[in-house]
Amino acid sequence: MRRRPLRPWVAAALGTGTTAVTLVAAAAMGAGVAMSAAVAGIAAQSPPADAPAGVTNPQRAWQNWTLNCQGCHRPDGTGSAGTAPSLAGTVSKFLTVPGGREYLGRVPGVATSALPSADLAELMNWMFWRFDKEHLPADFVPFTAEEIGRLRGQPLRLEASQMRSDLLKKADESAAP
Numbered sequence: 001m002r003r004r005p006l007r008p009w010v011a012a013a014l015g016t017g018t019t020a021v022t023l024v025a026a027a028a029m030g031a032g033v034a035m036s037a038a039v040a041g042i043a044a045q046s047p048p049a050d051a052p053a054g055v056t057n058p059q060r061a062w063q064n065w066t067l068n069c070q071g072c073h074r075p076d077g078t079g080s081a082g083t084a085p086s087l088a089g090t091v092s093k094f095l096t097v098p099g100g101r102e103y104l105g106r107v108p109g110v111a112t113s114a115l116p117s118a119d120l121a122e123l124m125n126w127m128f129w130r131f132d133k134e135h136l137p138a139d140f141v142p143f144t145a146e147e148i149g150r151l152r153g154q155p156l157r158l159e160a161s162q163m164r165s166d167l168l169k170k171a172d173e174s175a176a177p
Contacts, residue, residue, distance in 0.1 A: 054125030054142020061126035064119055069109065069127075077131035084109070085164060092128045092135035093171035100167045105143070105151025107160050117152065118145035 072084035094100030
């Protein structure tokens with residue numbers, strides 16, 4: 001059997017970060033070597049086994065992130081200009097200001113997620129630990145399925161971006177010496 005060369009987009013995906021889509025593309029092309037590289041890339045991005053309160057299964061939380069969030073927020077949480085804000089180094093700041101916790105449960109990507117509220121709560125708790133440990137308050141109380149279910153019933157729409165800016169400004173002001 002003659003192997004076809006990888007399509008440029010598949011080669012680029014394998015070189016910059018691997019997602020489930022890359023695995024499917026590699027498998028569909030019959031590229032055994034590409035499949036091995038994709039699996040190795042995913043293993044390198046997997047979370048460590050320990051996790052904070054509210055995260056029963058860090059592997060499941062990471063998989064939910066990979067399949068539902070990283071397409072827009074990127075594997076490293078840095079976001080995509082104009083479409084998804086960065087979470088890296090900022091997401092836990094919302095927990096330090098009034099209204100911030102509620103905001104996080106109401107943002108469009110959370111409120112309209114297809115994930116059950118229990119999985120979404122676990123993912124949110126994992127996300128703070130993964131992308132912004134340094135700002136996680138010492139008295140952090142993990143999100144629960146009930147809380148996420150209640151918050152996502154009141155989704156933010158056009159006001160989400162302005163609310164994000166206002167809350168981060170308050171967080172930065174309160175952290176200033």
